[in-house]
Structures are given as C-alpha cells and as structure tokens.
Amino acid sequence: MNEIDFTLVDWSRAQFALTAIYHWFFVPLTLGLSFIVAFMHTIYYKTGKQEWKNMTKFWMKLFGINFAIGVATGIILEFEFGTNWSNYSWFMGDIFGAPLAIEAIMAFFLESTFIAVMFFGWNRVSKKFHMLSSWLVAFGSNISALWILVANAWMQNPVGMRFNPDTVRNEMENFWEVLLSPTAVHKFLHVLTNAYVIGSLFVIGVSAWFLLKNRHIIFAKKSIVIGAVVGLISSLFLVVTGDGSAHDVAQTQPMKLAAMEGLYNGEEGAGLVAVGMLKPGKKVGDDKDEYVFAVKIPKALSYFSYRDFNAFVPGINDLIYGNEKYGIRSTEERMEKGKIAVESLANYKKAKDANDSKVAAESLKLLEDNYKDIGYGFLPDKESSIPPVGITFYSFHMMVGLGFYFIIFFILALVYTLKDKIAVKKGFLKLAMWSIALGYIASELGWVVAEVGRQPWTMQDILPTWMSTSHLNTGTVVLTFWLFAALFTILLIAEIKIMLHQIKLGPKEERS
Amino acid sequence: MFENLSYLALQQYWWVIISLLASILVFMMFVQGGQTLINQIGKTKIERSLLINSIGRKWDITFTVLVTFGGAFFASFPLFYSTSFGGAYWVWIIILFSFIIQAVSYEYRSKANNFLGQKTFDTFLLINGILATILIGTAVGTFFTGSEFSIDKLRITDINDPVISRWETPYRGLEAAFNITNLSLGLAIFFLSRILALMYFINSIENKNIILKSKSVLKVCVFPFLVFFLLFVVLLLTRQGFAVDPVTKIVSMEKFKYLHNLLQMPLVLIMFLIGVVGVLAGIFLTLFKESRKGIWYSGVGTILTVFSVLMLAGFNNTAYYPSTYDLQSSLTIENSSSSKYTLTAMSYVSLLVPFVIAYIWYAWKSINKKRIDEKDIEMDEMKY
Known part of the structure; x- marks a missing residue:
C-alpha cells in the first residue's frame, strides 16, 4: 500500500497559494480603482473640464498597468483547478465549474471588450459611450469578483448539492442556494469593500507623494477628497461585512473560528x-x-x-x-462514520457492477446516513483536522487591527483636506504613502485567514486536500512552482518599476 | 424551456457551445499569428507600432475566449477538465505560460522603465504566437488520435491512492506533439493564424507599406497552410475512429469513423465545405481582388470549419477524448458531462451569449470604424 504523498499535497498547495497571493496583489486595485476612474470620468463628462480629463487619464493609465498583470496571474488560477487539483475538479466540478463559466461569460467579456473602448476611445467614440465604457469595465470587474467568490464560498460552506454515488461526485441541486448562500454574500461584500479601501489608499498615497514633491497640487487634493470619501464609507462598511463574515464562520466552520481566536x-x-x-x-x-x-x-x-x-x-x-x-460530536466519532461512508461507497459500486441490488441498496442507505462525515473518513488521525493555529490567529488579529486603523486614517485625510491643511501635514502624507502597503498586507492576511483557517479541507467536511490533487510527480509540481515563482516575481518587479515611473511622470497637463 | 430537453439533448447543446467557443478561439488567434509577424512586416518603428496597436486592441478578447472556453468546458464536461488538465500537465502548463507572458507584454513593452526591455516583451509575444497556436492545435488533435490515460472512479475510496484520472505516460501531454496528425493540425492552425492576421492588418491599418508587405507574406503563408491542412484532413478521414455503441456504451475502433461521421451528418459536411471555401475566398479576394475585407470571409470560414471538425469528434456516437491506453476510459459527451440540473442551469446562462457577441460586435465596430494610421501615433493615441 502507498502512503499519502504529503509532499505532493504541500507543493500543490504551495503553488496554488503562490499564484493566489500574487493574483491578489493586483485584483483589489483593479476592483477599487475601476470605480474611482469611472467616477472621475463621469465628472469630466458632466463638466467638460480638462483637469478632470487629465485626472481620469492618469488614473486610467495606472489602472491599465495593474490590470494586465492581474489578467496574467488570473488565467493560471482557473486552470490550476484542473492541472493540480484534478480529483477536486471531478468530485465538485458539477457545482464548482458553473460559477467559473458564468464569470467568464458575464464579466470577463464586459471587461475585455470595454477596456479597449476605455483606452482607445478618446477620439473614436462619442463622449457618452466612452464614459459608459469606463463604468462597464468597473461593473465587469466587480461582477467577476462576485462569481469567483461564490465559488470560493461554496468550498467553505457547500450547499445546494447532493452526492450522486453512481457518478461518484457531488451534483448541484439548487443554483440559487449556491449563489445566495450567506457565506457567499458576506464574502462578496467583505472582499469588495476591502478592494474599495485599497483603491482609496492607493489614490491618497500617490497623491500624497505629489503633495510632498509640491507638484500637481490641485490634482492631488481633488484626488485625495475622492479617495477619502470612498475610503471612509468603504472602511466603515468593511467592519460591518467583516462582522457578518465572522458570524458566518462561527456557524459553518467552528474549527476555523477557534483557530482565529x-x-x-x-x-x-x-x-x-x-x-x-x-x-x-x-x-x-x-x-x-x-x-x-x-x-x-x-x-x-x-x-x-x-x-x-x-x-x-x-x-x-x-x-x-x-x-x-x-451536542458537539468528537472528531473520532466523525472519523468512524466517515469511514463507514467511504466503505459503503466502495461496496455500493462493487454491488452495482455485480448486479447485486440488495447489497447495493444496503450500502447506499449506509452511505447516505453517513455522507455528511465522509471527509472525516479520509483523515489519517484526528489532529489532521486542525488548521495551523498560529498563522490563522495572528493573520486575523493583524487584519482586524489594520481595518480599524484605516477608518482613522480616512477620517484624518478627509478632515485635513476639507480644512485645506493636508499639504502641510508632511508626517501624515508620508504615512499615507506607507498605508498603501498596509492595505495590501491587510487584504492578503484576510485571505490567509480564510484559506489557511479552513485547512485541511478543499470542501468543508467532505474532501481534504490530499484527496483532491492530480496524479503527478512531486518533482513536476516543484518545478512548476519555481517557474511560476520566478516568472511572477520578475513580472511584479516590472509592474512596480513601470508604475513608479508613470507616477513620477505625473498627470499630463493637457490643454483643452 | 431547457427543462424539457432530454439529458442527451443538453449534452449535445453543450458540445455545440464548446465547439463554437473553440472555433471562435481559433479565429481570434489571429492575434497570436500577428504576434509572429511584427518584425517580418514592420520595417520601421512606426510600422511596428501600428501593427502592435492594431492587434493590441483585440488581444484581451482572444484571452477571454480562451478563459471562457476553459470555464465552460469545466462547467459542462468536468471529467474532461479533470482528466486532460491534470493529465496532459506539461502541454497545458506551457500553453498557460505563454499566455501569462503575453498578457503583460502589450501593456509593458513600450513603457519606460519596464525592467526587461522592449525586445524581451516582443519576444514574449512571439513565443506566445508560436506556442499557443501549435500546441492548442496539437492538443485538439488528440480529440481524434487519443491519449494514454485511465479513469477509475472507485479510486476515490482509497485514501492512499485516490486520484480517479491517471495519465499513463511520463511525457504528460508532450507526446501529442510527436503524432503527425496532431502536429499537422497544430501547424495548420499556426499558418492559418498568420494568414488571418495579415488580412486583419490589411483591414484595420492605413499604411501602404504594411498592406503591400502583408500581401507578399500572405502568398508565402498560404502554401504551408494548405499542405498541413490537407494532410490533417486526409489523415483524419482515413484513420480509425473511436466509436461508441449507443446501447452498451462500449467504445471500439471503427475504420473511417470520421469520414462516416462527415457523410452521416450532411449539415456538418455542408458547414465544413462552406467553411473551407470561405477561408479560401478570403485569401483569393485579398490577393487578387484588392479587397480589404478578406478577414471576414476567412474568419467566418475558420469558425465554420473548426466547428464542423469538432462536431465530428463529439457527435454521432463518437468518443471525443479517447484513451488509447484503455478504450473504455474514453470520454464521451454522455459519460463526462455535468448533471442534468447543472447543464440546464448553465443553458439559461448561455442565453447571454448572443447579447455578449452583440456588444463585442458593437464595440469592435466603433473602435475599428476608422483605420489606424500614422496620425494616431503623432496624436499619441497609441497605447502600446
């Protein structure tokens, strides 16, 4: 008998974590900045003032630089479910594939089609259509977040499905339950508000640099006002959505909650x-x-x-x-029931093949009675159901702490700007620049809580990670891990260098 | 409305959608073809900039079609997703790698301080242009030639060896590139993508040198395209195919299976012929009639041809993803699909597709209604 190949599992997890973490460096800014750009574009459309056009163009350029690398890191995530988690793809594909497909049909086309209009449309399409294109890009990117988060939420709280022993997979029973599960709703709102906070921190941070350099003063101040208003509203809402998420975790993933605390x-x-x-x-x-x-x-x-x-x-x-x-059952009890479920599934399939309908019916009954614990039947020992407590605990508390910091930060930014003192608050401006990084740290920590905290499950209580992988050599995954690590790091460096250069150039002072 | 369809009808409907997406993808890979032509066609910096910017405003649609193709395949035929992506690991990873480096290259190539330099990003585009077309072609070739894998769903009850799909060769999909049928399809798609790109340049750029040069390169590309395409068609129609018994579902080899499929599905035969004529008509009009609209004829032709070829793979009791290692592990649209409920739900989502195509068309027309020219560069309207 083989042993569970934990090196393969760990490298597969490492590769997925790597791509997800890199992808998440770029997505929140895309989500947040797209609306801020659309908002500025609308002001330009309404007022026709050149300064708003310059402002829109500047933030749009930064948006584009960030968007490209978000797309590049995103494609691999979708296909990685197949390449590295092939068992998962079959066992859950009937439910999990749908949101990914809908994301592409509903959102990606909206983004990719209108992003071309947004960038190339200045003298080619009507002003109204051009402005609408900016909004469609923003909606597209935010709708895409909805579907991928529905997919993720379903892994954390599998609803709207039943197990089909004949096809040996879980099958969707209720689409609306999958879409509107409280886990999905909370996750979506929490992630979105987080993205708007990052977008706002970015706009304020970059504008603060201009103020420190005494350049583009009016541009910077106006950008800060928009950033601070969007940021303050979002960060307050972030607390509400965070509370909703934590409440949901308590109901659906009590082990994760225990680890968080x-x-x-x-x-x-x-x-x-x-x-x-x-x-x-x-x-x-x-x-x-x-x-x-x-x-x-x-x-x-x-x-x-x-x-x-x-x-x-x-x-x-x-x-x-x-x-x-x-009324809390022990893990050992659940492991016993899980093993009965696994065994009954095997017996059921064998009896079906042998046309033994009596044994098949008995096995099926046992399987159905114990299916909700089937995942525990795959655990080698009870301790393996505990996620890494330290990482989950510290990530959670640092994230929450930063969340409250952002509220204070946005209030100060708003007050200083409204009192027209922002330009002289050098310390605050420096803090604003560093707060961009804090926004990203908080956001990544949030994902660490969500994903590390749910270990060992790819699908809560049903399928652990080591049952989800592809049949691959560990060496193959090690190699692709390092290839991705090298490539993404190089691209990240390129992105940051280009971004910093574009920021230094500043908005073009076009005259109308 | 979809609830009333039979399970088989839904499976067929989804095979049609997957085939349609794949055929649109092949058409849209003119972007990749264009990426292999930048230095060959563009002799000056301005010309190269015009070329890059003309395909640069389409690259993300191609990219999105690829992602949609993947997502839709996952949602409708998850056993394919699980078997092919997890099994033919290297071939898919290489394809994905080439798309990762493509996605940043347009945006970053001409930006100051871009770390790797313009040449590197242009090389990335070239690599994507060559690898994506050839490898996607060879991967699709395996729909007819088969791969070495086995599937045993009961394995999931064995904690120590639980993976249900297993690739049975260590080459992990790269072996597909060493099969003459697969390779001829890969190379046919490579040259077709270049042909389409040349016609797209002629259609969307206002520059004498580019048009002249595109025409002369088009002449050179037509010959290898026809050779590889005909080779593929002959090999396909004369080879044994993977037939599925409609009652027992047992897979067996049948001589001239794909020829039989073509003859037994006259609508597919007609589409195939119209498609081939369309591709050739586009080329003819461009070369001999001074037409700048060849892309539309060849584009529609490409979509019809690829679509009908994929119909041959999945319809008429045929295994679309056959296993040469264990014939009975072969995937058919019946044994690899999602549940009836999921296919029904997704079918409602598919009603959005015509709407999506309509707005893509509208946006495309509004951006391309004026051909790009050197003035655009002077006005700094060039992004890439």
Missing part, C-alpha cells in the same frame, strides 16, 4: 482577543495555557459568533474530543 477550551460568554500572544508549543489536549498574554473584550466573541452574549463558543478541544453538554 486561538481558543482551545470553549466557554460560555467567551471574550474576543483584542491583543494577545499565543503560547508556543501548545498542543490539542494538553493543559498548557493558550496565551502568553491576552487582552479580551468580555463576552464579545460569543456575541459576534451567535448574537448572544452568553452563547457557548466551542474551542479546538471541544471539536476534537467532543462536548456532550453542547
């Missing part, structure tokens, strides 16, 4: 860690303290998780060993 022993009226440090070497089931120190907001975790200050929030130990009082 570093919570080992569940409690009623659980506090939310505001600041804390995990004790290194802490293992499931030992009696070590969870934290070196932790400042908690009393009862807040219970409230955010279940909208009840005294609700019980299960910890990792409760989920592994079970907790009868709260």
Whole structure:
C-alpha cells in the first residue's frame, strides 16, 4: 500500500497559494480603482473640464498597468483547478465549474471588450459611450469578483448539492442556494469593500507623494477628497461585512473560528482577543495555557459568533474530543462514520457492477446516513483536522487591527483636506504613502485567514486536500512552482518599476 | 424551456457551445499569428507600432475566449477538465505560460522603465504566437488520435491512492506533439493564424507599406497552410475512429469513423465545405481582388470549419477524448458531462451569449470604424 504523498499535497498547495497571493496583489486595485476612474470620468463628462480629463487619464493609465498583470496571474488560477487539483475538479466540478463559466461569460467579456473602448476611445467614440465604457469595465470587474467568490464560498460552506454515488461526485441541486448562500454574500461584500479601501489608499498615497514633491497640487487634493470619501464609507462598511463574515464562520466552520481566536477550551460568554500572544508549543489536549498574554473584550466573541452574549463558543478541544453538554460530536466519532461512508461507497459500486441490488441498496442507505462525515473518513488521525493555529490567529488579529486603523486614517485625510491643511501635514502624507502597503498586507492576511483557517479541507467536511490533487510527480509540481515563482516575481518587479515611473511622470497637463 | 430537453439533448447543446467557443478561439488567434509577424512586416518603428496597436486592441478578447472556453468546458464536461488538465500537465502548463507572458507584454513593452526591455516583451509575444497556436492545435488533435490515460472512479475510496484520472505516460501531454496528425493540425492552425492576421492588418491599418508587405507574406503563408491542412484532413478521414455503441456504451475502433461521421451528418459536411471555401475566398479576394475585407470571409470560414471538425469528434456516437491506453476510459459527451440540473442551469446562462457577441460586435465596430494610421501615433493615441 502507498502512503499519502504529503509532499505532493504541500507543493500543490504551495503553488496554488503562490499564484493566489500574487493574483491578489493586483485584483483589489483593479476592483477599487475601476470605480474611482469611472467616477472621475463621469465628472469630466458632466463638466467638460480638462483637469478632470487629465485626472481620469492618469488614473486610467495606472489602472491599465495593474490590470494586465492581474489578467496574467488570473488565467493560471482557473486552470490550476484542473492541472493540480484534478480529483477536486471531478468530485465538485458539477457545482464548482458553473460559477467559473458564468464569470467568464458575464464579466470577463464586459471587461475585455470595454477596456479597449476605455483606452482607445478618446477620439473614436462619442463622449457618452466612452464614459459608459469606463463604468462597464468597473461593473465587469466587480461582477467577476462576485462569481469567483461564490465559488470560493461554496468550498467553505457547500450547499445546494447532493452526492450522486453512481457518478461518484457531488451534483448541484439548487443554483440559487449556491449563489445566495450567506457565506457567499458576506464574502462578496467583505472582499469588495476591502478592494474599495485599497483603491482609496492607493489614490491618497500617490497623491500624497505629489503633495510632498509640491507638484500637481490641485490634482492631488481633488484626488485625495475622492479617495477619502470612498475610503471612509468603504472602511466603515468593511467592519460591518467583516462582522457578518465572522458570524458566518462561527456557524459553518467552528474549527476555523477557534483557530482565529486561538481558543482551545470553549466557554460560555467567551471574550474576543483584542491583543494577545499565543503560547508556543501548545498542543490539542494538553493543559498548557493558550496565551502568553491576552487582552479580551468580555463576552464579545460569543456575541459576534451567535448574537448572544452568553452563547457557548466551542474551542479546538471541544471539536476534537467532543462536548456532550453542547451536542458537539468528537472528531473520532466523525472519523468512524466517515469511514463507514467511504466503505459503503466502495461496496455500493462493487454491488452495482455485480448486479447485486440488495447489497447495493444496503450500502447506499449506509452511505447516505453517513455522507455528511465522509471527509472525516479520509483523515489519517484526528489532529489532521486542525488548521495551523498560529498563522490563522495572528493573520486575523493583524487584519482586524489594520481595518480599524484605516477608518482613522480616512477620517484624518478627509478632515485635513476639507480644512485645506493636508499639504502641510508632511508626517501624515508620508504615512499615507506607507498605508498603501498596509492595505495590501491587510487584504492578503484576510485571505490567509480564510484559506489557511479552513485547512485541511478543499470542501468543508467532505474532501481534504490530499484527496483532491492530480496524479503527478512531486518533482513536476516543484518545478512548476519555481517557474511560476520566478516568472511572477520578475513580472511584479516590472509592474512596480513601470508604475513608479508613470507616477513620477505625473498627470499630463493637457490643454483643452 | 431547457427543462424539457432530454439529458442527451443538453449534452449535445453543450458540445455545440464548446465547439463554437473553440472555433471562435481559433479565429481570434489571429492575434497570436500577428504576434509572429511584427518584425517580418514592420520595417520601421512606426510600422511596428501600428501593427502592435492594431492587434493590441483585440488581444484581451482572444484571452477571454480562451478563459471562457476553459470555464465552460469545466462547467459542462468536468471529467474532461479533470482528466486532460491534470493529465496532459506539461502541454497545458506551457500553453498557460505563454499566455501569462503575453498578457503583460502589450501593456509593458513600450513603457519606460519596464525592467526587461522592449525586445524581451516582443519576444514574449512571439513565443506566445508560436506556442499557443501549435500546441492548442496539437492538443485538439488528440480529440481524434487519443491519449494514454485511465479513469477509475472507485479510486476515490482509497485514501492512499485516490486520484480517479491517471495519465499513463511520463511525457504528460508532450507526446501529442510527436503524432503527425496532431502536429499537422497544430501547424495548420499556426499558418492559418498568420494568414488571418495579415488580412486583419490589411483591414484595420492605413499604411501602404504594411498592406503591400502583408500581401507578399500572405502568398508565402498560404502554401504551408494548405499542405498541413490537407494532410490533417486526409489523415483524419482515413484513420480509425473511436466509436461508441449507443446501447452498451462500449467504445471500439471503427475504420473511417470520421469520414462516416462527415457523410452521416450532411449539415456538418455542408458547414465544413462552406467553411473551407470561405477561408479560401478570403485569401483569393485579398490577393487578387484588392479587397480589404478578406478577414471576414476567412474568419467566418475558420469558425465554420473548426466547428464542423469538432462536431465530428463529439457527435454521432463518437468518443471525443479517447484513451488509447484503455478504450473504455474514453470520454464521451454522455459519460463526462455535468448533471442534468447543472447543464440546464448553465443553458439559461448561455442565453447571454448572443447579447455578449452583440456588444463585442458593437464595440469592435466603433473602435475599428476608422483605420489606424500614422496620425494616431503623432496624436499619441497609441497605447502600446
């Protein structure tokens, strides 16, 4: 018998993580900046003022530079489900493929068609059609986010489907349940508001540099106003959508929530860690303290998780060993049921082939009764159902901390601009430049929480990563990992260098 | 309305959509063909800039068609996605790599401070132009020649060896390029993409030298295209094919299967003939009638030809992705498709396609209604 090839699984995960992380460097700016450009373009269309045209053209150019590399890193993600996760592609393809196809049909064509009009249309199409094209690009990119996030949300919370033992895969039963699952809705709103925050941080940061250099003062101030208004509204909404996401995680992925909080022993009226440090070497089931120190907001975790200050929030130990009082089954029990499901599936298929309808019917009954635990039947041991706690915990808290920082930042940006003091606040302007990087860090951390926190599942409770890969040599994936790493790094350097140069050139002072 | 269709009808409907997307993709690969011609046609910097900018405003549509083709294939025939992409790993990775480097090259090639230099980005475009056309062609060739893979869905119950589709050769798809039928299709598509690109240049650029040079290169490209295309057609129609018994679903080899398919589906035969005539008519009008609209004849011809060839692969009880390693692992539109529910839901989504085509057409016309010329460069309206 072979052993599970964890090196293949880990390299496949590393490759997917690498491409996803790179892709996510570019997507939020595309989402956020596209609307800001469309907004400026509209002001130009309404007023006909040359300064707004210059402004639109400048931000549009930066948008284009960023968009190209987003497209380049995006194509590989779609196909990687097939190349590196071929088992997943079959086992879930009936549901998972649909949003990807819809994304292409509904969104990508809108983007790619009208982006050409947006860039080349200045003297070729009517002003109105040109301005509308900017909006269509923005809508296209945001609709694309919707569908890919529906796909991702479904992996975290598989709904609207049933397992078909004859085809050995999960099949869609209700499209609307997949599309409108609360997980999908929260994820979409949270990611989108995050993208608008990044777009705003970018506009303010770049404009701050102009102010520090004493160039394009009016342009920079106007851009900052737009950035600060969009940013402030978005960052406030970001808190609301983040709360919705965390609440949803509590219902659908309690293990992820426990990891986010570093919570080992569940409690009623659980506090939310505001600041804390995990004790290194802490293992499931030992009696070590969870934290070196932790400042908690009393009862807040219970409230955010279940909208009840005294609700019980299960910890990792409760989920592994079970907790009868709260009706939580142990992982071992679920593993046993899962193994019955896996075995019944094999028996069912063999009985079908042998035309033994009695055994087939019995096996099918057993399979259906235990299917919701089938994923646990693939676990080698109970500990393998725990995600990396440290990474999830710190990523979550840093992300939340930065989220609150952005609110204060946008308020200050707005106040300084409205009082016309922004140009003299040199310290704040420098901070604004660095805040661009903070926006990206917060955003990537959010994905780390979502994706590392859901390990080991590619599909929550149904299929772990090591059952999802393609039948490949580890060496092959190692090679493609490094090829992608090298290529994406080179392209990223090119992108940043071009971007910085274009920013230095500044907006063209065209005269009408 | 789609609910009333039978499962088989939905599977066929989706095979038609996949074939249509693939044929539009082959047409749109004139962008790739154009990328291999920049230095051959453009003798001055201005000429090269005109060429790049003319195809540069179309590259992302080609790219999107490819992505849509992938997504639609995933949604409608997930077992193909799982088997081919995970199995023929290297061939797909190389194709994808070539598209990654293409996607940035237009935007970055002429920008200052671009790290790699214009030459590198132009080389990226050239690499994409050569590899994407030839390799996609050879990959499609395997729809008729087969690949070495096996499928056993029960493997998923074995935690230590759970992958249901397995590629049974270490060459991971690269072996396809060493088959004469596949290669002749790959090279035919390569030369066709160049022919289409030349006609696109003639159609969309206002520059005497470019038009003259395009015509002379077109003459050179026609011959190898015809040789490889005819070779592919002859090999295809004379080879054994992968027939599926409509009752038992057992796959077996049938002599002249694709010729039989062509003759048993007269509509496909007619489309194929009109398509070939269309491609040739476009070339003829361009070379001998001073027409600048050859691209439309050859473009529609390309779509009809490729579409009918793919009909031969999937319809009339044929396995469209055959396995030469284990005939019974071969994929048919029936055994590899999504569930009836998903195909029905996706069929509703497909109703958007005519709308999408309409706005692409409208946007294309509004941007291309005035040919690009040197004045555009002077006015700094050139992006790339």
